[in-house]
Amino acid sequence: xxxxxxxxxxxxxxxxxxxxxxxxxxxxxxxxxxxxxxxxxxxxxxxxxxxxxxxxxxxxxxxxxxxxxxxxxxxxxxxxxxxxxxxxxxxxxxxxxxxxxxxxxxxxxxxxxxxxxxxxxxxxxxxxxxxxxxxxxxxxxxxxxxxxxxxxxxxxxxxxxxxxxxxxxxxxxxxxxxxxxxxxxxxxxxxxxxxxxxxxxxxxxxxxxxxxxxxxxxxxxxxxxxxxxxxxxxxxxxxxxxxxxxxxxxxxxxxxxxxxxxxxxxxxxxxxxxxxxxxxxxxxxxxxxxxxxxxxxxxxxxxxxxxxxxxxxxxxxxxxxxxx
Ligand SMILES: [Fe+2]
Ligand SMILES: [Fe+2]
Numbered sequence: 001x002x003x004x005x006x007x008x009x010x011x012x013x014x015x016x017x018x019x020x021x022x023x024x025x026x027x028x029x030x031x032x033x034x035x036x037x038x039x040x041x042x043x044x045x046x047x048x049x050x051x052x053x054x055x056x057x058x059x060x061x062x063x064x065x066x067x068x069x070x071x072x073x074x075x076x077x078x079x080x081x082x083x084x085x086x087x088x089x090x091x092x093x094x095x096x097x098x099x100x101x102x103x104x105x106x107x108x109x110x111x112x113x114x115x116x117x118x119x120x121x122x123x124x125x126x127x128x129x130x131x132x133x134x135x136x137x138x139x140x141x142x143x144x145x146x147x148x149x150x151x152x153x154x155x156x157x158x159x160x161x162x163x164x165x166x167x168x169x170x171x172x173x174x175x176x177x178x179x180x181x182x183x184x185x186x187x188x189x190x191x192x193x194x195x196x197x198x199x200x201x202x203x204x205x206x207x208x209x210x211x212x213x214x215x216x217x218x219x220x221x222x223x224x225x226x227x228x229x230x231x232x233x234x235x236x237x238x239x240x241x242x243x244x245x246x247x248x249x250x251x252x253x254x255x256x257x258x259x260x261x262x263x264x265x266x267x268x269x270x271x272x273x274x275x276x277x278x279x280x281x282x283x284x285x286x287x288x289x290x291x292x293x294x295x296x297x298x299x300x301x302x303x304x305x306x307x308x309x310x311x312x313x314x315x316x317x318x319x320x321x322x323x324x
Contacts (some may be wrong), residue, residue: 014039026227031157034100042226043101045219046156049228050098055112055119057091059293063127064136072130079176080133086169093166097158113298121279122205124287131184131191131198137177139199139206139244145170146240147210150230178247185251192252199248200256207271208279210237216276241269 018037025032032038061084068084071077095105111117122140127133148167154160184195211217211233223229231239241260248255259272281287 023225026155026225029227031160032155033157041222042228045223045226045228046159047098047101047103049223050094050101050159051103051108051111052118052120054091054094054098054108055117056123057087057094058112059119059123059297060140061087062293062296063123063125063289064133066127067130067133070130071133076180083137083173083176086173090166090169093162094159097162100158109301113294113301115285115294118283120209121282121287122202122209124282124290124293125201125205126288129194129198131181131194132201134177134180134184134195135198135202137173137175138181138247139177139202140209141170141173141177142244143206143209143240145174146236146243150236153227153230155227181251181253185253195251196253199253203256204275204278205282207237207241207274208282210234210240212276212279213274238268241271245269 019039022032022037022039022042032042064080064084064087068077068080071080095108098108099105108117112119122143127136145167148163148170151163152160152167154163181195181199184191186192214220214232214234217233220229220232224232245255245260257272259270261270263270282290285291
């Protein structure tokens with residue numbers, strides 16, 4: 001009876017009956033909850049994916065936070081501040097959801113700060129102009145929505161539930177970005193040019209956000225079977241392209257891909273080859289801003305130490321008072 005199934009953390013085979021029952025629950029679209037039995041590999045996959053997601057929300061504040069004081073009007077500053085604050089909230093929900101799998105927040109933070117854990121490579125690109133904030137909202141939050149809407153139906157309950165609110169906020173983010181782009185694209189020639197250059201910078205990195213091509217994606221198949229993922233990387237990338245190209249046309253901007261064209265037969269856009277070498281280089285730490293981003297997180301963690309200490313002492317005092 002132990003002859004099939006995946007191996008757990010100690011290299012022991014997971015009991016086949018438990019595995020079969022687990023898969024049957026997933027096939028019935030039941031949610032898996034923190035206290036339920038789950039294969040060790042399922043737990044590990046979720047910890048990896050969810051912590052990577054939480055880290056991305058946190059690091060993702062940096063390229064935009066850079067523009068809060070320089071946004072062109074008080075209204076723009078307020079909108080951007082609210083957006084960046086949402087991303088901090090997303091990070092906190094997802095860290096909490098990840099903790100239900102038996103890791104601590106300290107472990108997760110440590111993995112980020114030591115470079116052991118990854119976050120989305122898109123945040124290792126710079127935002128040199130105001131139009132980049134438009135492009136980030138439109139394309140980066142837009143790609144995030146494509147990825148995250150199916151996660152509202154993820155088989156792991158705490159992850160699925162946290163995604164519902166997050167997706168509502170992401171759709172506001174996408175619209176605020178597109179609205180920035182609309183104003184610039186209808187503005188002066190210099191403003192339109194600034195919008196085009198931001199699109200040129202963010203188009204390809206946004207396509208890379210969906211991860212490696214299906215043929216090179218080592219986690220996809222099992223994650224689909226466990227309904228952690230509902231669509232493959234290439235399927236989501238294609239949906240994103242098909243939704244975004246008409247939006248660029250509406251703005252009168254040009255997608256920086258000379259091979260992009262509508263395919264009558266497939267009813268989808270064909271597109272040029274993605275530069276996967278660039279993707280690998282950025283993941284390996286050699287993107288334009290990797291070092292700067294990580295250093296900013298390390299500094300924030302160190303400078304916030306007194307706050308964490310103060311909160312702990314306050315908690316201890318409260319506990320003592322309650323006990324007395
Ligand atoms: Fe977010
Ligand atoms: Fe967002």
